[in-house]
Amino acid sequence: MPITTIGFDADDTLWHNETFFRLTHQRFAQLLSDSDPDHLSERLEAAERRNLGHYGFGIKGFMLSMIETAIEVTEGRVEASVIAEILAAGREMLRHPVDLLPHARETVTSLAADHRVVLITKGDLLDQERKLAQSGLGDLFHGVEIVSDKTAAMYQVAFSRHGTGPQNAAMVGNSLKSDVLPALTAGAWGIHVPHDLTWSYERAEPPIDAPRFRAISDLGALPNLIAELKNTP
Amino acid sequence: MPITTIGFDADDTLWHNETFFRLTHQRFAQLLSDSDPDHLSERLEAAERRNLGHYGFGIKGFMLSMIETAIEVTEGRVEASVIAEILAAGREMLRHPVDLLPHARETVTSLAADHRVVLITKGDLLDQERKLAQSGLGDLFHGVEIVSDKTAAMYQVAFSRHGTGPQNAAMVGNSLKSDVLPALTAGAWGIHVPHDLTWSYERAEPPIDAPRFRAISDLGALPNLIAELKNTP
Numbered sequence: 397m398p399i400t401t402i403g404f405d406a407d408d409t410l411w412h413n414e415t416f417f418r419l420t421h422q423r424f425a426q427l428l429s430d431s432d433p434d435h436l437s438e439r440l441e442a443a444e445r446r447n448l449g450h451y452g453f454g455i456k457g458f459m460l461s462m463i464e465t466a467i468e469v470t471e472g473r474v475e476a477s478v479i480a481e482i483l484a485a486g487r488e489m490l491r492h493p494v495d496l497l498p499h500a501r502e503t504v505t506s507l508a509a510d511h512r513v514v515l516i517t518k519g520d521l522l523d524q525e526r527k528l529a530q531s532g533l534g535d536l537f538h539g540v541e542i543v544s545d546k547t548a549a550m551y552q553v554a555f556s557r558h559g560t561g562p563q564n565a566a567m568v569g570n571s572l573k574s575d576v577l578p579a580l581t582a583g584a585w586g587i588h589v590p591h592d593l594t595w596s597y598e599r600a601e602p603p604i605d606a607p608r609f610r611a612i613s614d615l616g617a618l619p620n621l622i623a624e625l626k627n628t629p
Numbered sequence: 630m631p632i633t634t635i636g637f638d639a640d641d642t643l644w645h646n647e648t649f650f651r652l653t654h655q656r657f658a659q660l661l662s663d664s665d666p667d668h669l670s671e672r673l674e675a676a677e678r679r680n681l682g683h684y685g686f687g688i689k690g691f692m693l694s695m696i697e698t699a700i701e702v703t704e705g706r707v708e709a710s711v712i713a714e715i716l717a718a719g720r721e722m723l724r725h726p727v728d729l730l731p732h733a734r735e736t737v738t739s740l741a742a743d744h745r746v747v748l749i750t751k752g753d754l755l756d757q758e759r760k761l762a763q764s765g766l767g768d769l770f771h772g773v774e775i776v777s778d779k780t781a782a783m784y785q786v787a788f789s790r791h792g793t794g795p796q797n798a799a800m801v802g803n804s805l806k807s808d809v810l811p812a813l814t815a816g817a818w819g820i821h822v823p824h825d826l827t828w829s830y831e832r833a834e835p836p837i838d839a840p841r842f843r844a845i846s847d848l849g850a851l852p853n854l855i856a857e858l859k860n861t862p
Binding site: 474 | 683684685689690692693696697699700703705706707708709710712713716719720723724753754755756758775776777
Protein backbone atom coordinates (compact mmCIF):
# COMPACT_ATOMS: atom_id res chain seq x y z
CA MET A 397 0.00 0.00 0.00
CA PRO A 398 1.59 3.33 -1.02
CA ILE A 399 2.18 6.07 1.55
CA THR A 400 1.54 9.41 -0.12
CA THR A 401 1.00 11.61 2.90
CA ILE A 402 2.74 12.07 6.23
CA GLY A 403 1.15 13.98 9.08
CA PHE A 404 3.37 15.49 11.75
CA ASP A 405 2.28 16.58 15.18
CA ALA A 406 4.04 19.79 16.25
CA ASP A 407 4.44 20.25 20.03
CA ASP A 408 7.01 17.82 21.44
CA THR A 409 7.28 16.08 18.08
CA LEU A 410 8.97 18.79 16.00
CA TRP A 411 9.79 21.27 18.78
CA HIS A 412 9.87 21.50 22.56
CA ASN A 413 6.64 22.46 24.29
CA GLU A 414 5.90 20.54 27.50
CA THR A 415 9.14 21.79 29.00
CA PHE A 416 7.69 25.35 28.96
CA PHE A 417 4.53 24.14 30.65
CA ARG A 418 6.62 22.39 33.34
CA LEU A 419 8.68 25.53 33.95
CA THR A 420 5.52 27.57 34.29
CA HIS A 421 4.07 24.94 36.65
CA GLN A 422 7.16 25.40 38.82
CA ARG A 423 6.85 29.17 38.77
CA PHE A 424 3.17 28.84 39.66
CA ALA A 425 4.06 26.63 42.64
CA GLN A 426 6.68 29.14 43.82
CA LEU A 427 4.20 32.00 43.57
CA LEU A 428 1.81 30.12 45.84
CA SER A 429 4.43 28.67 48.18
CA ASP A 430 3.52 31.09 51.00
CA SER A 431 0.06 29.64 51.31
CA ASP A 432 1.51 26.11 51.05
CA PRO A 433 -1.55 24.57 49.41
CA ASP A 434 -2.15 20.82 49.47
CA HIS A 435 -1.98 18.91 46.22
CA LEU A 436 -1.41 22.05 44.15
CA SER A 437 -0.40 20.31 40.94
CA GLU A 438 -3.28 17.83 41.17
CA ARG A 439 -5.71 20.69 41.63
CA LEU A 440 -4.29 22.62 38.69
CA GLU A 441 -4.49 19.52 36.55
CA ALA A 442 -8.08 18.94 37.66
CA ALA A 443 -8.95 22.52 36.67
CA GLU A 444 -7.29 22.05 33.29
CA ARG A 445 -9.30 18.91 32.60
CA ARG A 446 -12.53 20.44 33.91
CA ASN A 447 -12.07 23.46 31.64
CA LEU A 448 -10.99 21.64 28.47
CA GLY A 449 -14.55 21.58 27.15
CA HIS A 450 -14.77 25.37 27.49
CA TYR A 451 -11.25 26.50 26.71
CA GLY A 452 -9.87 23.77 24.48
CA PHE A 453 -6.13 23.09 24.35
CA GLY A 454 -3.49 25.80 24.57
CA ILE A 455 -1.74 28.38 26.67
CA LYS A 456 -4.61 30.84 27.15
CA GLY A 457 -6.77 28.16 28.75
CA PHE A 458 -3.81 27.08 30.88
CA MET A 459 -3.42 30.68 32.10
CA LEU A 460 -7.10 30.88 33.01
CA SER A 461 -6.91 27.53 34.84
CA MET A 462 -3.85 28.68 36.80
CA ILE A 463 -5.69 31.84 37.89
CA GLU A 464 -8.76 29.84 38.89
CA THR A 465 -6.63 27.38 40.86
CA ALA A 466 -4.72 30.17 42.63
CA ILE A 467 -8.03 31.61 43.86
CA GLU A 468 -9.37 28.19 44.80
CA VAL A 469 -6.38 26.88 46.78
CA THR A 470 -6.02 30.14 48.74
CA GLU A 471 -9.76 30.26 49.41
CA GLY A 472 -9.90 33.66 47.78
CA ARG A 473 -6.98 35.18 49.64
CA VAL A 474 -4.50 35.28 46.76
CA GLU A 475 -3.00 38.73 46.16
CA ALA A 476 -3.58 40.49 42.86
CA SER A 477 0.19 40.69 42.46
CA VAL A 478 0.31 36.89 42.24
CA ILE A 479 -2.39 36.91 39.55
CA ALA A 480 -0.35 39.53 37.69
CA GLU A 481 2.68 37.22 37.88
CA ILE A 482 0.64 34.34 36.48
CA LEU A 483 -0.43 36.54 33.56
CA ALA A 484 3.21 37.50 32.98
CA ALA A 485 4.30 33.86 33.06
CA GLY A 486 1.63 32.95 30.51
CA ARG A 487 2.57 35.78 28.19
CA GLU A 488 6.16 34.62 28.43
CA MET A 489 5.08 31.17 27.27
CA LEU A 490 3.37 32.79 24.30
CA ARG A 491 6.69 34.37 23.36
CA HIS A 492 9.02 31.47 24.07
CA PRO A 493 11.51 30.73 21.31
CA VAL A 494 10.91 27.70 19.15
CA ASP A 495 13.52 25.05 19.76
CA LEU A 496 13.47 22.22 17.22
CA LEU A 497 13.88 18.63 18.37
CA PRO A 498 16.77 16.56 16.98
CA HIS A 499 16.40 15.55 13.31
CA ALA A 500 13.16 17.55 12.88
CA ARG A 501 14.37 19.74 10.04
CA GLU A 502 16.30 17.11 8.09
CA THR A 503 13.50 14.53 8.41
CA VAL A 504 10.69 16.83 7.28
CA THR A 505 12.88 18.15 4.44
CA SER A 506 13.77 14.69 3.23
CA LEU A 507 10.22 13.31 3.39
CA ALA A 508 8.71 16.44 1.80
CA ALA A 509 10.68 15.67 -1.36
CA ASP A 510 8.46 12.73 -2.29
CA HIS A 511 5.43 12.89 0.01
CA ARG A 512 2.80 15.39 0.94
CA VAL A 513 3.72 16.48 4.46
CA VAL A 514 1.02 18.00 6.63
CA LEU A 515 1.31 19.62 10.05
CA ILE A 516 -1.60 18.58 12.28
CA THR A 517 -1.68 20.25 15.67
CA LYS A 518 -4.05 21.45 18.37
CA GLY A 519 -3.77 24.42 20.70
CA ASP A 520 -4.38 28.14 20.29
CA LEU A 521 -4.62 29.11 16.61
CA LEU A 522 -2.38 32.17 16.75
CA ASP A 523 0.19 30.53 19.02
CA GLN A 524 0.57 27.51 16.75
CA GLU A 525 0.90 29.75 13.68
CA ARG A 526 3.57 31.78 15.45
CA LYS A 527 5.56 28.67 16.34
CA LEU A 528 5.33 27.29 12.82
CA ALA A 529 6.54 30.62 11.39
CA GLN A 530 9.42 30.80 13.87
CA SER A 531 10.37 27.16 13.33
CA GLY A 532 11.46 27.95 9.78
CA LEU A 533 9.70 24.73 8.67
CA GLY A 534 6.59 26.47 7.33
CA ASP A 535 7.52 26.30 3.66
CA LEU A 536 8.17 22.55 3.83
CA PHE A 537 4.56 21.66 4.63
CA HIS A 538 1.99 21.16 1.88
CA GLY A 539 -0.81 21.75 4.36
CA VAL A 540 -1.37 22.88 7.93
CA GLU A 541 -4.33 21.89 10.09
CA ILE A 542 -4.76 23.53 13.47
CA VAL A 543 -7.66 21.67 15.04
CA SER A 544 -9.60 21.83 18.29
CA ASP A 545 -9.13 18.09 18.93
CA LYS A 546 -7.56 15.11 17.23
CA THR A 547 -10.14 12.48 16.42
CA ALA A 548 -10.39 9.70 13.85
CA ALA A 549 -12.94 11.79 11.93
CA MET A 550 -10.54 14.73 11.87
CA TYR A 551 -7.72 12.52 10.48
CA GLN A 552 -10.11 11.18 7.85
CA VAL A 553 -10.88 14.74 6.69
CA ALA A 554 -7.28 16.02 6.92
CA PHE A 555 -5.70 13.10 5.07
CA SER A 556 -8.39 13.26 2.39
CA ARG A 557 -8.06 17.02 1.96
CA HIS A 558 -4.27 17.05 1.78
CA GLY A 559 -3.56 13.60 0.37
CA THR A 560 -5.22 10.46 -0.87
CA GLY A 561 -6.98 9.42 2.33
CA PRO A 562 -5.88 7.82 5.60
CA GLN A 563 -5.16 4.42 4.03
CA ASN A 564 -2.20 6.05 2.27
CA ALA A 565 -1.11 8.15 5.22
CA ALA A 566 1.08 7.93 8.30
CA MET A 567 0.67 10.12 11.38
CA VAL A 568 3.78 10.82 13.44
CA GLY A 569 3.71 12.20 16.98
CA ASN A 570 4.59 11.94 20.64
CA SER A 571 1.05 11.46 21.93
CA LEU A 572 -0.40 7.97 21.82
CA LYS A 573 -3.80 9.39 22.72
CA SER A 574 -3.95 12.18 20.12
CA ASP A 575 -1.53 11.26 17.34
CA VAL A 576 -1.43 7.48 17.22
CA LEU A 577 -4.72 5.93 18.38
CA PRO A 578 -7.20 8.07 16.39
CA ALA A 579 -4.97 7.90 13.27
CA LEU A 580 -4.99 4.09 13.53
CA THR A 581 -8.78 4.15 13.91
CA ALA A 582 -9.01 6.24 10.75
CA GLY A 583 -7.00 3.57 8.89
CA ALA A 584 -3.63 5.36 8.73
CA TRP A 585 -0.27 4.25 10.08
CA GLY A 586 0.30 5.53 13.61
CA ILE A 587 3.94 6.19 14.42
CA HIS A 588 4.87 7.00 17.99
CA VAL A 589 7.96 9.10 18.73
CA PRO A 590 8.03 9.26 22.52
CA HIS A 591 9.13 12.45 24.25
CA ASP A 592 10.63 12.49 27.75
CA LEU A 593 7.96 14.87 28.96
CA THR A 594 4.39 14.14 28.01
CA TRP A 595 1.36 15.74 29.66
CA SER A 596 -0.58 13.13 31.64
CA TYR A 597 -3.69 13.90 29.57
CA GLU A 598 -1.93 12.62 26.45
CA ARG A 599 -0.90 9.26 27.86
CA ALA A 600 -2.44 5.98 26.74
CA GLU A 601 -1.52 2.33 26.46
CA PRO A 602 0.54 1.51 23.35
CA PRO A 603 -1.70 -0.37 20.87
CA ILE A 604 0.85 -3.15 20.46
CA ASP A 605 -1.55 -5.43 18.59
CA ALA A 606 -2.46 -2.90 15.91
CA PRO A 607 -0.80 -3.93 12.64
CA ARG A 608 -0.25 -0.31 11.58
CA PHE A 609 1.33 0.81 14.88
CA ARG A 610 5.07 1.54 14.98
CA ALA A 611 7.38 3.27 17.44
CA ILE A 612 10.74 4.91 16.83
CA SER A 613 13.11 6.50 19.30
CA ASP A 614 13.56 9.76 17.39
CA LEU A 615 12.65 11.44 14.11
CA GLY A 616 15.99 10.44 12.56
CA ALA A 617 14.62 6.90 12.15
CA LEU A 618 11.50 8.02 10.28
CA PRO A 619 12.67 8.07 6.63
CA ASN A 620 13.91 4.47 6.81
CA LEU A 621 10.74 3.35 8.58
CA ILE A 622 8.53 4.97 5.93
CA ALA A 623 10.56 3.29 3.17
CA GLU A 624 10.12 -0.04 4.95
CA LEU A 625 6.35 0.43 5.49
CA LYS A 626 5.88 1.04 1.77
CA ASN A 627 7.04 -2.52 1.19
CA THR A 628 4.59 -3.87 3.76
CA PRO A 629 1.43 -5.33 2.25
CA MET B 630 -18.19 37.32 -14.11
CA PRO B 631 -19.73 34.25 -12.42
CA ILE B 632 -20.00 34.06 -8.64
CA THR B 633 -19.39 30.47 -7.59
CA THR B 634 -18.54 30.95 -3.93
CA ILE B 635 -19.99 32.99 -1.08
CA GLY B 636 -18.09 33.53 2.15
CA PHE B 637 -20.02 34.35 5.30
CA ASP B 638 -18.62 35.91 8.42
CA ALA B 639 -20.17 34.39 11.55
CA ASP B 640 -20.24 36.69 14.61
CA ASP B 641 -22.78 39.51 14.18
CA THR B 642 -23.38 38.45 10.59
CA LEU B 643 -25.14 35.11 11.11
CA TRP B 644 -25.63 35.27 14.87
CA HIS B 645 -25.39 37.72 17.76
CA ASN B 646 -22.00 38.13 19.40
CA GLU B 647 -21.08 41.70 20.30
CA THR B 648 -24.12 41.94 22.53
CA PHE B 649 -22.56 39.30 24.83
CA PHE B 650 -19.30 41.25 24.94
CA ARG B 651 -21.23 44.42 25.83
CA LEU B 652 -23.13 42.68 28.62
CA THR B 653 -19.87 41.33 30.02
CA HIS B 654 -18.31 44.81 29.76
CA GLN B 655 -21.19 46.10 31.90
CA ARG B 656 -20.76 43.33 34.44
CA PHE B 657 -17.03 44.06 34.54
CA ALA B 658 -17.74 47.76 35.22
CA GLN B 659 -20.15 46.86 38.01
CA LEU B 660 -17.60 44.53 39.61
CA LEU B 661 -15.10 47.39 39.73
CA SER B 662 -17.55 50.15 40.61
CA ASP B 663 -16.32 50.34 44.24
CA SER B 664 -12.89 51.48 43.15
CA ASP B 665 -14.49 53.89 40.64
CA PRO B 666 -11.62 53.73 38.14
CA ASP B 667 -11.17 56.47 35.54
CA HIS B 668 -11.68 55.59 31.90
CA LEU B 669 -12.31 51.93 32.65
CA SER B 670 -13.66 50.98 29.24
CA GLU B 671 -10.84 52.81 27.42
CA ARG B 672 -8.29 50.99 29.54
CA LEU B 673 -9.91 47.62 28.90
CA GLU B 674 -9.98 48.36 25.19
CA ALA B 675 -6.33 49.41 25.29
CA ALA B 676 -5.42 46.12 27.00
CA GLU B 677 -7.38 44.16 24.38
CA ARG B 678 -5.54 45.89 21.53
CA ARG B 679 -2.17 45.57 23.26
CA ASN B 680 -2.72 41.84 23.78
CA LEU B 681 -4.12 41.00 20.33
CA GLY B 682 -0.69 39.99 19.05
CA HIS B 683 -0.31 37.49 21.90
CA TYR B 684 -3.85 36.27 22.42
CA GLY B 685 -5.50 36.74 19.06
CA PHE B 686 -9.25 37.27 18.81
CA GLY B 687 -11.78 35.56 21.05
CA ILE B 688 -13.27 35.22 24.49
CA LYS B 689 -10.27 33.67 26.29
CA GLY B 690 -8.08 36.64 25.39
CA PHE B 691 -10.89 39.00 26.43
CA MET B 692 -11.04 37.26 29.83
CA LEU B 693 -7.29 37.62 30.30
CA SER B 694 -7.44 41.32 29.31
CA MET B 695 -10.28 41.95 31.78
CA ILE B 696 -8.25 40.37 34.59
CA GLU B 697 -5.17 42.39 33.65
CA THR B 698 -7.22 45.61 33.54
CA ALA B 699 -8.86 44.90 36.90
CA ILE B 700 -5.42 44.59 38.49
CA GLU B 701 -4.13 47.66 36.68
CA VAL B 702 -6.97 50.07 37.46
CA THR B 703 -7.05 49.11 41.14
CA GLU B 704 -3.26 49.35 41.37
CA GLY B 705 -3.14 45.76 42.54
CA ARG B 706 -5.86 46.07 45.18
CA VAL B 707 -8.55 44.08 43.39
CA GLU B 708 -9.99 41.24 45.49
CA ALA B 709 -9.63 37.65 44.30
CA SER B 710 -13.42 37.36 44.49
CA VAL B 711 -13.69 39.95 41.71
CA ILE B 712 -11.23 37.97 39.55
CA ALA B 713 -13.32 34.87 40.22
CA GLU B 714 -16.41 36.77 39.01
CA ILE B 715 -14.59 37.80 35.84
CA LEU B 716 -13.70 34.15 35.19
CA ALA B 717 -17.34 33.19 35.75
CA ALA B 718 -18.54 35.91 33.38
CA GLY B 719 -16.15 34.70 30.68
CA ARG B 720 -17.17 31.07 31.07
CA GLU B 721 -20.77 32.20 30.75
CA MET B 722 -19.90 33.86 27.42
CA LEU B 723 -18.40 30.57 26.27
CA ARG B 724 -21.73 28.90 26.98
CA HIS B 725 -24.09 31.55 25.67
CA PRO B 726 -26.82 30.26 23.39
CA VAL B 727 -26.50 30.92 19.68
CA ASP B 728 -29.14 33.34 18.50
CA LEU B 729 -29.40 33.62 14.72
CA LEU B 730 -29.84 37.02 13.10
CA PRO B 731 -32.91 37.66 10.90
CA HIS B 732 -32.88 35.82 7.55
CA ALA B 733 -29.62 33.98 8.34
CA ARG B 734 -30.97 30.47 7.93
CA GLU B 735 -33.15 31.10 4.86
CA THR B 736 -30.43 33.08 3.08
CA VAL B 737 -27.64 30.55 3.61
CA THR B 738 -30.02 27.71 2.68
CA SER B 739 -31.13 29.41 -0.50
CA LEU B 740 -27.61 30.38 -1.64
CA ALA B 741 -26.15 26.97 -0.73
CA ALA B 742 -28.40 25.40 -3.37
CA ASP B 743 -26.36 26.80 -6.27
CA HIS B 744 -23.13 28.19 -4.75
CA ARG B 745 -20.36 26.92 -2.58
CA VAL B 746 -20.95 28.62 0.77
CA VAL B 747 -18.04 28.93 3.16
CA LEU B 748 -17.97 30.12 6.76
CA ILE B 749 -14.93 32.32 7.41
CA THR B 750 -14.52 33.45 10.99
CA LYS B 751 -11.89 34.39 13.54
CA GLY B 752 -11.86 33.85 17.30
CA ASP B 753 -11.18 30.87 19.52
CA LEU B 754 -11.22 27.63 17.53
CA LEU B 755 -13.32 25.58 19.94
CA ASP B 756 -15.75 28.41 20.66
CA GLN B 757 -16.43 29.05 16.96
CA GLU B 758 -16.92 25.32 16.34
CA ARG B 759 -19.37 25.16 19.25
CA LYS B 760 -21.38 28.08 17.89
CA LEU B 761 -21.49 26.63 14.39
CA ALA B 762 -22.69 23.29 15.77
CA GLN B 763 -25.35 24.98 17.91
CA SER B 764 -26.48 27.25 15.09
CA GLY B 765 -27.83 24.28 13.18
CA LEU B 766 -26.29 25.77 10.01
CA GLY B 767 -23.23 23.48 9.98
CA ASP B 768 -24.49 21.11 7.31
CA LEU B 769 -25.23 23.95 4.89
CA PHE B 770 -21.60 25.02 4.55
CA HIS B 771 -19.28 23.41 2.02
CA GLY B 772 -16.26 24.61 3.96
CA VAL B 773 -15.37 26.22 7.27
CA GLU B 774 -12.28 28.34 7.87
CA ILE B 775 -11.51 29.47 11.42
CA VAL B 776 -8.57 31.81 11.02
CA SER B 777 -6.35 33.89 13.29
CA ASP B 778 -6.88 37.02 11.20
CA LYS B 779 -8.71 38.07 8.05
CA THR B 780 -6.28 39.31 5.44
CA ALA B 781 -6.33 39.54 1.65
CA ALA B 782 -3.88 36.60 1.51
CA MET B 783 -6.19 34.52 3.70
CA TYR B 784 -9.18 35.24 1.40
CA GLN B 785 -7.06 34.31 -1.61
CA VAL B 786 -6.28 30.92 -0.04
CA ALA B 787 -9.78 30.29 1.31
CA PHE B 788 -11.62 31.14 -1.91
CA SER B 789 -9.17 29.10 -3.94
CA ARG B 790 -9.40 26.11 -1.62
CA HIS B 791 -13.19 26.08 -1.42
CA GLY B 792 -14.12 27.61 -4.75
CA THR B 793 -12.69 28.97 -7.97
CA GLY B 794 -10.72 31.89 -6.52
CA PRO B 795 -11.60 35.33 -5.18
CA GLN B 796 -12.55 36.73 -8.60
CA ASN B 797 -15.58 34.44 -8.50
CA ALA B 798 -16.35 34.98 -4.84
CA ALA B 799 -18.28 37.36 -2.59
CA MET B 800 -17.55 37.89 1.10
CA VAL B 801 -20.45 38.92 3.32
CA GLY B 802 -20.05 40.36 6.80
CA ASN B 803 -20.62 43.12 9.32
CA SER B 804 -17.00 44.23 9.62
CA LEU B 805 -15.68 46.63 7.00
CA LYS B 806 -12.17 46.10 8.35
CA SER B 807 -12.15 42.28 8.40
CA ASP B 808 -14.82 41.11 5.98
CA VAL B 809 -15.06 43.77 3.29
CA LEU B 810 -11.73 45.57 2.76
CA PRO B 811 -9.35 42.57 2.61
CA ALA B 812 -11.84 40.60 0.46
CA LEU B 813 -11.93 43.54 -2.00
CA THR B 814 -8.13 43.63 -2.00
CA ALA B 815 -8.09 39.93 -2.84
CA GLY B 816 -10.33 40.63 -5.83
CA ALA B 817 -13.63 39.35 -4.44
CA TRP B 818 -16.91 41.20 -3.97
CA GLY B 819 -17.14 42.74 -0.48
CA ILE B 820 -20.69 42.94 0.84
CA HIS B 821 -21.29 44.85 4.04
CA VAL B 822 -24.23 43.95 6.27
CA PRO B 823 -23.97 46.46 9.11
CA HIS B 824 -24.82 45.39 12.66
CA ASP B 825 -26.03 47.85 15.32
CA LEU B 826 -23.19 46.86 17.60
CA THR B 827 -19.72 46.62 16.13
CA TRP B 828 -16.51 46.51 18.15
CA SER B 829 -14.51 49.70 17.61
CA TYR B 830 -11.56 47.60 16.38
CA GLU B 831 -13.62 46.41 13.41
CA ARG B 832 -14.63 49.88 12.19
CA ALA B 833 -13.30 51.41 8.98
CA GLU B 834 -14.39 53.88 6.35
CA PRO B 835 -16.71 52.40 3.72
CA PRO B 836 -14.74 51.95 0.46
CA ILE B 837 -17.42 53.76 -1.53
CA ASP B 838 -15.27 54.03 -4.66
CA ALA B 839 -14.49 50.32 -4.90
CA PRO B 840 -16.45 48.87 -7.83
CA ARG B 841 -16.95 45.54 -6.03
CA PHE B 842 -18.23 47.03 -2.76
CA ARG B 843 -21.91 46.73 -1.89
CA ALA B 844 -23.95 47.24 1.28
CA ILE B 845 -27.29 45.76 2.24
CA SER B 846 -29.39 46.40 5.31
CA ASP B 847 -29.91 42.75 6.24
CA LEU B 848 -29.22 39.23 4.97
CA GLY B 849 -32.71 39.00 3.45
CA ALA B 850 -31.48 41.22 0.59
CA LEU B 851 -28.50 39.02 -0.24
CA PRO B 852 -29.95 36.48 -2.73
CA ASN B 853 -31.29 39.26 -4.97
CA LEU B 854 -28.03 41.18 -4.74
CA ILE B 855 -26.00 38.10 -5.72
CA ALA B 856 -28.31 37.49 -8.70
CA GLU B 857 -27.81 41.09 -9.77
CA LEU B 858 -24.01 40.99 -9.36
CA LYS B 859 -23.83 37.98 -11.64
CA ASN B 860 -25.14 40.19 -14.41
CA THR B 861 -22.54 42.87 -13.69
CA PRO B 862 -19.57 42.77 -16.06
